[in-house]
Amino acid sequence: MKFDNSFARLPERFYVRQAPVPVADPGLVRVNQALAGFLGIDPAWLESETGVHVIAGNQVPDGADPIATVYAGHQFGSWNPRLGDGRAILLGEVIGEDGERYDIQLKGSGLTPFSRGGDGRAPLGPILREYIVSEAMAALGIPTSRTLAAVTTGEFVYREQKLDGGVLARVARSHIRIGTLQFFASVNDMDGLKLLVDHVIARHYPDQIGSENPALSLLEQVIRGQASLVARWQGVGFIHGVMNTDNMLLSGETIDYGPCAFMDSYDSAAVYSSIDHGGRYSYRNQPAVAHWNLACLAQTLMPLFATDEDSASEIAQQALDTFPDLFLQEYFAALGAKLGFATSQPDDETLVQDFLDLLESNRCDFTLAFRRLSELAANAAIIQPLFDFPESFTDWLTRWRERCAQEPISEAERHDQMMTTNPALIPRNHLVEAAIAQAYDKDFSLFHQLTERLSQPFEYSPADEYLATPPRPDQIVQQTFCGT
Ligand code: AMP
Ligand code: MG
Numbered sequence: 001m002k003f004d005n006s007f008a009r010l011p012e013r014f015y016v017r018q019a020p021v022p023v024a025d026p027g028l029v030r031v032n033q034a035l036a037g038f039l040g041i042d043p044a045w046l047e048s049e050t051g052v053h054v055i056a057g058n059q060v061p062d063g064a065d066p067i068a069t070v071y072a073g074h075q076f077g078s079w080n081p082r083l084g085d086g087r088a089i090l091l092g093e094v095i096g097e098d099g100e101r102y103d104i105q106l107k108g109s110g111l112t113p114f115s116r117g118g119d120g121r122a123p124l125g126p127i128l129r130e131y132i133v134s135e136a137m138a139a140l141g142i143p144t145s146r147t148l149a150a151v152t153t154g155e156f157v158y159r160e161q162k163l164d165g166g167v168l169a170r171v172a173r174s175h176i177r178i179g180t181l182q183f184f185a186s187v188n189d190m191d192g193l194k195l196l197v198d199h200v201i202a203r204h205y206p207d208q209i210g211s212e213n214p215a216l217s218l219l220e221q222v223i224r225g226q227a228s229l230v231a232r233w234q235g236v237g238f239i240h241g242v243m244n245t246d247n248m249l250l251s252g253e254t255i256d257y258g259p260c261a262f263m264d265s266y267d268s269a270a271v272y273s274s275i276d277h278g279g280r281y282s283y284r285n286q287p288a289v290a291h292w293n294l295a296c297l298a299q300t301l302m303p304l305f306a307t308d309e310d311s312a313s314e315i316a317q318q319a320l321d322t323f324p325d326l327f328l329q330e331y332f333a334a335l336g337a338k339l340g341f342a343t344s345q346p347d348d349e350t351l352v353q354d355f356l357d358l359l360e361s362n363r364c365d366f367t368l369a370f371r372r373l374s375e376l377a378a379n380a381a382i383i384q385p386l387f388d389f390p391e392s393f394t395d396w397l398t399r400w401r402e403r404c405a406q407e408p409i410s411e412a413e414r415h416d417q418m419m420t421t422n423p424a425l426i427p428r429n430h431l432v433e434a435a436i437a438q439a440y441d442k443d444f445s446l447f448h449q450l451t452e453r454l455s456q457p458f459e460y461s462p463a464d465e466y467l468a469t470p471p472r473p474d475q476i477v478q479q480t481f482c483g484t
Helices: 033-038 043-047 049-056 124-139 178-186 190-204 214-236 283-305 309-320 323-338 348-361 366-376 391-405 411-419 429-440 445-453 462-468
Strands: 015-017 027-031 067-069 073-075 078-080 088-095 101-107 146-158 162-172
Touching: 027 043, 027 049, 027 124, 027 445, 033 043, 033 146, 043 049, 049 146, 049 162, 073 178, 124 146, 124 162, 124 429, 124 445, 162 429, 178 190, 178 283, 190 214, 190 283, 214 283, 214 309, 214 323, 283 309, 283 323, 323 348, 348 391, 366 411, 429 445, 445 462
Parallel strands: none
Antiparallel strands: 015 067, 027 146, 067 088, 073 078, 088 101, 101 162, 146 162
């Protein structure tokens, strides 16, 4: 690993220098070969005893400068003045094949000064869920943190039960959160806040370098990023589950695969997280929550917008007011593309909403419904579809065909576009849970199958039927747990 650690070069009040805590008996679970190669890391080395010891935190690689970073955040709406990396260590940054900078962070790597009451560790289950789901999101083309590798620790962690422990090596463009800025603003460290704004702009939004009002440029960029990100989540039926401000990255990538889930049958009110009692982070609330989080960010940056409070507040409000329209544009572009439209027409929004209403009232599988529509776009005979539309869709399908006829592209082109926009495979909760249960019994075969097949979610062959099929009623997962 060729490190160049820009965050660790920031002043010491941004982090605490802290090595990962070694574990008893590290074991390899999986190395993400393609991602390792992309980051200039030899996958064979990563799979070797040394590589496994590095991921487990038993050995600090040359050039790393391990730190635990400080942040704060609003969790379920309540302010928490000091969170920080309680079970994660940033080893350092490497430059990818694309010339961009990437953090390599170990999650589950032991106690830090930010561990509060926790043990600094992660059970194997949530590590495997994060591996499967983050890599599936990446394959779906959604900005996300990635997984470089996962190992077992040979130690137990104690939650409701005694569980095998694991460590995940997470990769992201950075791990700087809305909550990181909130921390510096809350302790009135305006120099720290400014330094961090400049750091994030240099790293993620280099076209904004030298802008007249850097803090405002940053807010505008993050607003755009969140509008686009959440629109993409909606487009695949992804429910993040814990959209606290400490779990929202300024880079615009998805992070924190705790109690997340993909929905099977369409339910706009879907909530899976065991700790989300009021449905604050339900599927349909995600855009509004993103807006709320951005308001926290705007408030944090306000002192940098202008010297007098009234103008600062007006600047913040103006920027925030752009979010709903930006989101809707991104959302209808995403949903329009799922219906096979390359252009947009005034009635498209109604057509989209009517389709979703039909999915909801018929409890149709979200993923398979769009996939079936993609198949119908070519009018090809499909033998034994996994899903077919019930009678109640007849009128809607006629309207959709009429609308498709107005597109400037051929049926074949539309079919191709839709088949690469609407996945056949998503990480279905019942399969993720089954893979985790098997892994606790020392059988990682389903975990490996899922990671491999979900790397090509738009490809389907009859051998994938068990991966594409929605759960039977007795297999439906009602709740997910974050394992913190
Ligand atoms: P999360 O729910 O993963 O977003 O975590 C919220 C906060 O709790 C972060 O500051 C984490 O570092 C911390 N945390 C979560 N789990 C643990 C743990 N097992 N030990 C120490 N800190 C933890
Ligand atoms: Mg978190």
